[in-house]
Amino acid sequence: MATDRTRTAILNAAERLYAERGFSDVTLRDIVAEANVNLAAVNYHFGSKDELIAELFVTRSIATNRERLSELKAVEDAGGGRAPIESVMRALVGPTLRGCLGPDRQRSTAARFMIRASIEAVPPIRKIRNREISHLRRFAAAMRRSLPGCPDVDIYWGLHFALAMAHQTIRDSERLDKLSEGLCDLNDVDGIINRVVTASVLALTQRPSAATARAQRA
Amino acid sequence: MATDRTRTAILNAAERLYAERGFSDVTLRDIVAEANVNLAAVNYHFGSKDELIAELFVTRSIATNRERLSELKAVEDAGGGRAPIESVMRALVGPTLRGCLGPDRQRSTAARFMIRASIEAVPPIRKIRNREISHLRRFAAAMRRSLPGCPDVDIYWGLHFALAMAHQTIRDSERLDKLSEGLCDLNDVDGIINRVVTASVLALTQRPSAATARAQRA
DNA sequence: GTCTATAGACTGATAGAC
DNA sequence: GTCTATCAGTCTATAGAC
Numbered sequence: 001m002a003t004d005r006t007r008t009a010i011l012n013a014a015e016r017l018y019a020e021r022g023f024s025d026v027t028l029r030d031i032v033a034e035a036n037v038n039l040a041a042v043n044y045h046f047g048s049k050d051e052l053i054a055e056l057f058v059t060r061s062i063a064t065n066r067e068r069l070s071e072l073k074a075v076e077d078a079g080g081g082r083a084p085i086e087s088v089m090r091a092l093v094g095p096t097l098r099g100c101l102g103p104d105r106q107r108s109t110a111a112r113f114m115i116r117a118s119i120e121a122v123p124p125i126r127k128i129r130n131r132e133i134s135h136l137r138r139f140a141a142a143m144r145r146s147l148p149g150c151p152d153v154d155i156y157w158g159l160h161f162a163l164a165m166a167h168q169t170i171r172d173s174e175r176l177d178k179l180s181e182g183l184c185d186l187n188d189v190d191g192i193i194n195r196v197v198t199a200s201v202l203a204l205t206q207r208p209s210a211a212t213a214r215a216q217r218a
Numbered sequence: 219m220a221t222d223r224t225r226t227a228i229l230n231a232a233e234r235l236y237a238e239r240g241f242s243d244v245t246l247r248d249i250v251a252e253a254n255v256n257l258a259a260v261n262y263h264f265g266s267k268d269e270l271i272a273e274l275f276v277t278r279s280i281a282t283n284r285e286r287l288s289e290l291k292a293v294e295d296a297g298g299g300r301a302p303i304e305s306v307m308r309a310l311v312g313p314t315l316r317g318c319l320g321p322d323r324q325r326s327t328a329a330r331f332m333i334r335a336s337i338e339a340v341p342p343i344r345k346i347r348n349r350e351i352s353h354l355r356r357f358a359a360a361m362r363r364s365l366p367g368c369p370d371v372d373i374y375w376g377l378h379f380a381l382a383m384a385h386q387t388i389r390d391s392e393r394l395d396k397l398s399e400g401l402c403d404l405n406d407v408d409g410i411i412n413r414v415v416t417a418s419v420l421a422l423t424q425r426p427s428a429a430t431a432r433a434q435r436a
Numbered sequence: 437g438t439c440t441a442t443a444g445a446c447t448g449a450t451a452g453a454c
Numbered sequence: 455g456t457c458t459a460t461c462a463g464t465c466t467a468t469a470g471a472c
Binding site: 022024025118119120130132133136137140152153156157159160161163164165167168169171172175176178179180183184195196198199202203206207 | 414
């Protein structure tokens with residue numbers, strides 16, 4: 001029992017610190033100080049710093065993906081196997097955005113950790129991260145079902161841009177807040193999700209080659 | 219003369235390594251090995267690792283901003299002080315995207331370094347970076363001139379999303395390449411710029427509140 | 437200005453007492 | 455399982471010969 005408490009304390013402290021300051025700037029000593037445990041406990045429970053990071057990442061990765069897929073399944077089932085594109089994109093970016101910007105503090109840390117992991121591709125994470133490709137492919141497939149006529153290349157770019165907007169909003173919310181002098185409300189999670197979803201869907205559905213040509217000439 | 223050569227060799231090697239692997243993962247020893255100079259030369263010429271990073275960032279920051287503003291001025295002058303919104307967005311994301319994904323290797327390193335700097339907000343950079351806000355405000359002002367009726371809050375979100383798409387494309391081009399199995403051509407810089415510009419402009423101009431409400435219900 | 441050599445302070449990991 | 459003590463390795467920065 002006491003062993004589990006130590007293990008959990010380390011995991012929580014590590015996730016919080018990594019999410020805030022990044023992997024290379026947080027030492028094991030920082031973590032054990034935050035967790036109020038002994039330095040040797042980390043290596044006893046996890047073997048090494050890299051294995052601790054990997055365990056955090058795998059756990060959170062599975063949880064986030066499950067949440068996304070469950071939301072996707074719900075909207076596709078409701079539509080007889082084919083959801084509106086808005087709902088698909090919402091299932092993609094909603095869980096992460098709600099987790100990072102919402103009021104729910106515990107999930108916030110988890111999601112921030114995942115964003116950090118996506119930025120600092122530290123070796124233990126890089127290996128595991130390739131699995132995410134197959135996860136995203138399931139969303140690409142759902143998007144294809146929602147937009148049967150849409151070329152694959154546009155599907156992938158749309159997926160990429162949606163994640164880009166969601167992640168950057170979490171990552172750099174401070175700059176947007178300063179730039180807009182508070183005008184952009186970063187506590188209004190639903191509003192942000194709507195903006196990201198709307199922008200992604202527009203880019204996906206209203207991309208006549210004419211618009212591209214026009215932009216190019218300008 | 220020989221002193222300048224050493225200085226330049228350090229700057230070039232540092233920028234290349236930082237761009238590739240990030241700040242905290244690159245040591246002064248890595249840099250002097252790459253530059254073929256002595257370890258002590260770094261501290262002689264720059265004082266400290268942080269001052270070396272700061273010098274790189276300031277130099278490149280000024281260059282990138284100048285390039286953006288020069289492109290902005292050109293299109294605004296051509297339109298009598300008011301450019302089409304496509305051209306404004308192009309001036310914002312074009313220089314960075316061309317620099318990072320284009321064939322021009324030297325500028326590529328510079329732009330990649332700036333992306334890295336925007337990710338790893340290391341202390342020496344964090345201080346300087348607040349100046350960027352005022353730079354971006356000039357673009358917000360130009361966007362307002364292009365879209366007189368557009369609410370400020372939408373201007374800021376549009377600016378934010380455009381940078382998000384541009385940066386994420388540079389940062390994570392590898393994943394997009396794998397995900398799309400090469401379908402998304404990351405060497406076609408003009409095509410990418412068009413996609414980013416088109417998506418940003420659509421989000422800015424075709425955001426009737428009806429679309430938001432529709433997406434929310436779905 | 438450029439070098440060698442090294443100081444001084446960190447890091448992750450471990451041996452061994454309890 | 456938890457601790458103290460410490461190892462061996464790394465880092466930045468600097469003193470001093472040339």
